[in-house]
Amino acid sequence: MKSFTEYLWFHTSKRREFILITNEVADIVQQSGVKEGIALVSAMHITASIYVNDAEDGLLNDIAQWLEKLAPFGLPYKHHQTGEDNGDAHLKRLLMGHQVIIPITNGKLDLGPWEQIYYAEFDGQRRKRVIVKVLGE
C-alpha cells in the first residue's frame, strides 16, 4: 500500500469564502502515484468545511444565504463567553461537514460530471490548513 500526505494552506481576505480546490487535490493525487485508492480531504480547523458540489456562482450564493439562515452570525452563543465571536462558524462547519473522500480510479479523481471539491471558510482572515491524504496502490 502506498500513502502520500500533503497539506494545503489557506488565508482568506474575507471572513467567509468558498474556494475551489479540485485541481489542487488532483495534483496531489498525481504526485502520489496512486492508481486505485482514495484521497481524504479534511479541514483541520474547526470553523471550515470541505464539501463536494457544483461550481456555479448562483449556487455558492444560495449556500451562503442558507447557512446564514440555519446557523446565523451574531447570536449570543455561549461559546462567545470565551472571547470568540465565531459560534456560527462552528455550526456551519458541522452542517456542511469537514471532510470528503475522493475515489481514485485509473490514477484520476473519480468524480461525477459536476462534482467539484470546495474549501468553505466561515471564520477566515488567518492561516488554516487542510490535509490531503492519499492511500492506495
Place this chain on the structure above:
Amino acid sequence: MKSFTEYLWFHTSKRREFILITNEVADIVQQSGVKEGIALVSAMHITASIYVNDAEDGLLNDIAQWLEKLAPFGLPYKHHQTGEDNGDAHLKRLLMGHQVIIPITNGKLDLGPWEQIYYAEFDGQRRKRVIVKVLGE
C-alpha cells in the same frame, strides 16, 4: 491491497425518492473478495445523497418533510438563473451528506443492528450514478 470498483445506476420515476441499497453494496463487497477493509459509497450527482439510517417508512416520511422545511423547494434560488429549478436539491444533498464509508469485517458489511444504506434522490427522473469502491485485503 485489493481494490474493486463498481457503479450503481438509478433512474427514479419520481422527483424525490429513498432507495434502500444495502443489498447491492453487500453484493459488491462479496464480489470484491475483500475480507477486511472499507467500502466507499458516494453519490456522483450533486442533487442526491447517500446516508445510513433506519428502513422504516414513517421515518422516511419524517426525513422528507424535515428536508422540505430546512431546504424548501420552489424558493427563488439564485441558482435558478441558470435555468435550473433544483436549488433545493443541492441544499438537501449538502444537509444529508453525499457519501458513507462502510467498514468490512470478516468479509461482511460491519453495520449496526438497524443501519441500512440509502440512496436519496432529490431531483430524479434522469439517470444518475453512485460509485462503490472497495479497498482492503
Place this chain on the structure above:
Amino acid sequence: MKSFTEYLWFHTSKRREFILITNEVADIVQQSGVKEGIALVSAMHITASIYVNDAEDGLLNDIAQWLEKLAPFGLPYKHHQTGEDNGDAHLKRLLMGHQVIIPITNGKLDLGPWEQIYYAEFDGQRRKRVIVKVLGE
C-alpha cells in the same frame, strides 16, 4: 496492508450527551501499529453521531440548543407510530453525521490544533456501539 478493528461501548445516564473520545481512538490507533493510514470512527446505532469539533463547554451547549431548534424533540413524527419517541434523534444524527475518518501520520492521529473527536448521544440510557477500524501500513 494492516487492519485493526475495535468497538467502543457507551451507556449514557442521560438521554443526550456529548462524550469526548479522542484518547480512546488514539489508543486504538497505537495498538494497531499503523503508522500511515486512516481510522474510521462510526456510530453503529442510528440515533447517535460521531463528529470532530472543539472541546469547549459553551460550544457543546450551543450545539445542543441548535440541534433542538433544527430537529426538535416531541413533534408528532410519523416514526412514533411504531411506538418509538426518538424521531428527533434520527434527524439529529443525520444533521451531525455518523462517522469521521481520522488521518494517521507518523503513527499519530493527524488532527488540527483544536480538533477533538466526539460521540454525540441523542437517545441514550441504553448500550450502544461505535466501530473504530484502522487501515494502513
